[in-house]
Amino acid sequence: xxKMVQSSAERIDIVYLWVNGADPVWRHKRQQALAHWETQQQxxxxxxxxxxxxxxxxxxxxxxxxxxxxKFYPNHGHIYLVTDAQVPHWLQPNDNLTLVDHRDLMPAAxxxxxxxxxxxxxLHHIPGLAERFIYLNDDVFFGATVNPDQWFGAEGxxxxxxxxxxxxxxxxxTNETALVNASVLSKHWLSQRxxxxxxxxxxxxxxxxxxxxxxLHELELAAPELFQQVRKTVFRxxxxxxxxxxxxxxWMLHTGRAAVQTQQALYISSGAPDxxxxxxxxxxxxxxxxxxxxxxxxxxxADDAPQLQNIADALGKLLxxxxxxxxxx
Numbered sequence: 001x002x003k004m005v006q007s008s009a010e011r012i013d014i015v016y017l018w019v020n021g022a023d024p025v026w027r028h029k030r031q032q033a034l035a036h037w038e039t040q041q042q043x044x045x046x047x048x049x050x051x052x053x054x055x056x057x058x059x060x061x062x063x064x065x066x067x068x069x070x071k072f073y074p075n076h077g078h079i080y081l082v083t084d085a086q087v088p089h090w091l092q093p094n095d096n097l098t099l100v101d102h103r104d105l106m107p108a109a110x111x112x113x114x115x116x117x118x119x120x121x122x123l124h125h126i127p128g129l130a131e132r133f134i135y136l137n138d139d140v141f142f143g144a145t146v147n148p149d150q151w152f153g154a155e156g157x158x159x160x161x162x163x164x165x166x167x168x169x170x171x172x173x174t175n176e177t178a179l180v181n182a183s184v185l186s187k188h189w190l191s192q193r194x195x196x197x198x199x200x201x202x203x204x205x206x207x208x209x210x211x212x213x214x215x216l217h218e219l220e221l222a223a224p225e226l227f228q229q230v231r232k233t234v235f236r237x238x239x240x241x242x243x244x245x246x247x248x249x250x251w252m253l254h255t256g257r258a259a260v261q262t263q264q265a266l267y268i269s270s271g272a273p274d275x276x277x278x279x280x281x282x283x284x285x286x287x288x289x290x291x292x293x294x295x296x297x298x299x300x301x302a303d304d305a306p307q308l309q310n311i312a313d314a315l316g317k318l319l320x321x322x323x324x325x326x327x328x329x
Contacts (some may be wrong), residue, residue, distance in 0.1 A: 008115055011077030012148055012210075013133040014069065015123055017116055018083050021056030026086060030056070033112050037234050045237045056114070057296055059308055062138040063090055063326060064315040070323040073146035077133070079325075080126050082119065084112065092327045106231075115233040116243025117178065122231075122245035124216035134245070135209040139296065142208070142281075143266070143289035148291075155259035157210040159249045161202050168201035174238050179203045182246035189223060190250060197254055198201075205268055211248075212257070218270055219243075219251060266292040270287050271305045279314050288316050 020026065060080075069076055078099040087099060100109055105122050113119055123135060132152055151158050172181045178201070187199040220227050226243055233240050252258035266289050268278040282292055294311055322328065 009198050011130050012131070012132040012152065013077040014063065014079045015126065015135045016065070016079070016138055017119055018058075018062050018081055018086070018088070018138055019056050020058040020086050020088070022058065023247050024241065028112055029084075030113050031191075033114065033234055034058060041262060045239060046235060057308075059139075059293065059296060059311050060315070061141075061294065061311070063275060063323075064319045065141055065322065066311040066325045067137050067141070067319040067323045068141045070325075071319070071321075072144060074143040075148075076146075077130050078128070078245070080129060082123070082126075087188045088293055090326050092325055097135060097325055098128070098137060100168070102139070110231060113234060115230075115236045115242075117230050117236060117240070120242070120244045121227055123244075124211075124213045124220070129213055131213050133211050133213065135211055137206070138292075140206055140208055140291060140293045142174070143286055143292045150261070151208070151210040156252060157212065157259075158255040158261045159253065159258050160205040160265065161200075161260055162205045164202070165273045166201050166203055168199070172241070178236055178238070178241055179245060182241035182243075184246040185226070185241045185243075186250045189226065189247060190254060194254060204245060205265065206295060207263075207265060209244070209249075210289055214254060215257060219248065223247075230289060263290045265290055268292065270294060270296050270311055275310065282314060283318070320329055 021030075035303060049135045066079075071080075071173075080100050081097060082102070082105065084102045091097075102113065102119070103128075105125065106113065106119070110118070120135070123129075123133075134151065166180050166183060167176075168187075169176070169180070169184050170187075172184050183201065183203060183302065190197045191199065223243075227245070229240055231242055237241075264277070266282055266285065268282060269275060272278065281291070282294075294314070295313070296308070
């Protein structure tokens with residue numbers, strides 16, 4: 001069926017968050033917000049890696065992500081790009097893509113926001129969003145032909161867990177990542193609500209996240225205190241873990257609306273000592289790898305650091321052809 005005649009119930013929309021951390025207007029906004037935030041909060045509230053440059057750096061991934069989407073999933077639904085008063089300079093107006101400004105999604109009193117956990121707690125409130133959608137970080141790419149039934153099947157949505165275990169803490173940790181603390185949050189909330197719940201100390205892989213909009217509304221009604229809490233953050237705080245990457249999938253699994261799948265996906269850490277080998281694996285497996293993530297772990301490195309150039313070089317070789325979402329100069 002053509003995308004042009006798909007109903008909201010049939011189509012699978014795509015949602016991205018995007019930021020250009022090099023934008024001087026945005027950087028000034030961030031600096032002002034951080035200065036104010038530091039007068040209101042304890043200085044150790046920031047989550048580990050919660051405000052490093054790599055969290056906001058634009059390595060050009062979105063342009064290539066859209067190329068991969070068009071190549072491997074041409075029958076995707078509508079695309080929603082959530083931004084903070086920013087537009088990629090290369091973006092071509094397209095009837096199948098809508099820019100969603102923070103001001104149109106979140107209360108004015110909450111802005112500005114630099115915590116993705118806060119922003120993504122509102123995704124199911126995007127006007128016009130289909131019941132089924134896939135939430136993609138711009139550094140998570142489809143790497144082979146997409147079969148929608150793989151992501152939305154009879155058992156619900158498909159979830160992918162990381163192979164490595166994480167520490168099974170009982171309390172939130174000041175020096176742990178947001179994902180580890182998100183697991184702690186899930187453990188407490190789900191154990192209190194569901195006596196038969198058993199917590200597995202693992203995190204979920206960097207992967208496309210298939211979602212049902214109605215289930216997110218259901219969870220928001222079931223856990224209003226968690227949504228209210230994360231919607232008070234400005235920057236990522238270890239005290240307030242995100243909901244979307246851990247609680248949502250664990251809750252869907254426990255309530256029978258999701259199933260774990262095993263896929264030979266690929267995770268690349270741009271700052272890792274063996275990053276070159278990881279990129280070689282990507283080049284060799286592209287077209288067969290269902291999805292891959294190129295995570296910018298260079299943190300506060302300069303924007304012209306060699307490891308960042310490796311990202312651009314690899315994506316340029318794999319996805320050289322512009323998509324219909326790019327300007328032709």
